[in-house]
Amino acid sequence: MEKVLDVRDMVPKDRHPKIFGLYNSLRPGESFMLVNDHEPRPLLYQFQVEHDGEFDWWTLESGPEVWRVSIVKRERPNPDITITDYLQADHRRLDTIFEGFKNSVKESRWEDAAKSFREFSLGLRKHIRIEEEILFPVFEEKTGMRDAGPTFVMRTEHKEIQTLLDQILGATEGRDALGVESGSGSLLGILLDHNMKEEHILYPESDSFITGGERAMVIKKAQAA
Ligand SMILES: [Fe+2]
Ligand SMILES: [Fe+2]
Structure with missing residues (x-):
């Protein structure tokens, strides 16, 4: 069963540290589902800068009230993925x-x-x-x-x-x-x-x-x- 991190009740400043903390604790190939109350676009950009080629990002639900994304730590980091x-x-x-x-x-x-x-x-x-x-x-x-x-x-x-x-x-x-x-x-x-x-x-x-x-x-x- 995929781990779930629901950040909707967290104060905004705690959200990103919590998310990156969980991501960093994943083993290669593991993933978690992020649940949020807005489109987590700034988070994606931060992942693209800090974890370039290391993760996959698959949107499961896209509003209007709830956004869910599956964030996967790739088995192997691959910045040159085809x-x-x-x-x-x-x-x-x-x-x-x-x-x-x-x-x-x-x-x-x-x-x-x-x-x-x-x-x-x-x-x-x-x-x-x-x-x-x-x-x-x-x-x-x-x-x-x-x-x-x-x-x-x-x-x-x-x-x-x-x-x-x-x-x-x-x-x-x-x-x-x-x-x-x-x-x-x-x-x-x-x-x-x-x-x-x-x-x-x-x-x-x-x-x-x-x-x-x-x-x-x-x-x-x-x-x-
Ligand atoms: Fe197609
Ligand atoms: Fe296709």
């Missing part, structure tokens, strides 16, 4: 949340299911935004491929994915197990192939075009997206 490593890790993380969601539905734990699905949907929409707004423009500029290239195909599939996310959310909120099952089947059908194309073609190609410094910039922007 786009492939970073976005592939996000695919795996989202796969795990989706598995948990399906198990909750199977056992009719609808509240857990809805919570997992909201995390999944938020994470996947953010992932898509990172690709479309941060990565693809760099890829398109470097290769000159826009309207007929791989990013065009990915953008089209993203639209289908987002439609299915709305559909599954509706079915989950309506506690409609059959609707969830059919939506999930369609979603996984697209995602499996989509992620494979990204992991085997688009991400490695991006890594080969983009220089080390630009790559670090892309990943920092992705964390803050």
